[in-house]
Amino acid sequence: MKGKTLWGIIFGLVVTNCLTIALLLNNGKTSIATSSNEAATQSETVAQIGDEVINRQEWLAELENRFGKTTLENMINKKVVEELAKKYDIEVPEKVIDRELMMFKATYNAFGEEGIQEEENWREQIRYSILLEELLTKDVDVSEEEMRQYFDANKQYYQIDTSYHLSHIVVKTKEEVSQILKELDEGSSFEALAAERSIDEITAANGGDLGYVSENSNNYTPKKYVEEAGKLKKGEWSNAIQIDDQYAIILLHEKLDGVAYRYEDVRDQIRRQLALEQMEGNVTTKKLWEEIGVTWFYGNQD
Incomplete structure (x- = not known):
């Protein structure tokens, strides 16, 4: 185009x-x-x-x-x-x-x-x-x-899917994800924890930022992320999400409603x-x- x-x-x-x-x-x-x-x-x-x-x-x-x-x-x-x-x-x-x-x-x-x-x-x-x-x-x-x-x-190109601007933190164990959720509840920065703890090296360096994702995204974002994002309000993070043998937490920055x-x-x-x-x-x-x-x-x- x-x-x-x-x-x-x-x-x-x-x-x-x-x-x-x-x-x-x-x-x-x-x-x-x-x-x-x-x-x-x-x-x-x-x-x-x-x-x-x-x-x-x-x-x-x-x-x-x-x-x-x-x-x-x-x-x-x-x-x-x-x-x-x-x-x-x-x-x-x-x-x-x-x-x-x-x-x-x-x-x-x-x-x-x-x-x-x-x-x-x-x-x-x-x-x-x-x-x-x-x-x-x-x-x-x-x-x-x-x-x-x-x-x-x-x-x-003029039809936009409902999209979510997300960040995530990915860890290996339930214990780690539970500890991170506790620290978030106590006021710790999501971006700082992502940079320090996330095993996704590509996004960790940018505070876990995934950009905008939708059901039809081509960036290999787990579909569970989109499902969970639909339940969140702006600024909220999810509970633990199990993806294969790993665990993740997502943070919703912004939602774009779909439009044609x-x-x-x-x-x-x-x-x-x-x-x-x-x-x-x-x-x-x-x-x-x-x-x-x-x-x-x-x-x-x-």
């Missing part, structure tokens, strides 16, 4: 860019000082290797050399998109963000615990991605017939997907820069 993949790539780049901006801006904030202490701040040691030191000024200079141009470009892109969206009166309704967030969660299985904690940031990134796509494709014609045919051929989207629900998304496919190598913000008029530290935007 080329258009779906392309949307995922664009959204992934947007997320990466936003996270990069946040990281560098946070670092930058720490370097701002009044004139009286600016020199001391810049000469502050951030690392010491034997007798050698790296000071803050050297560190920030290296960050600027490595990431400065890309970070500034991303910041400009965001401003350009916001201003042109106002110019063309393009808005993204909350229900559209809700739907695309749900589809992205269920389809790409990309939201872990951090994603839940920072959901407002994810929503803003989705909003930005949609605005960018709308601006890039506003002059591309896609017929109603093409969109209908696309929807009919790809209906399965209609053509009318996803028509605009399909239009953007098909328009982006038509554009092929022309998916760039360069024209947007030219339209609004951008000058910057690095000269030409090429």
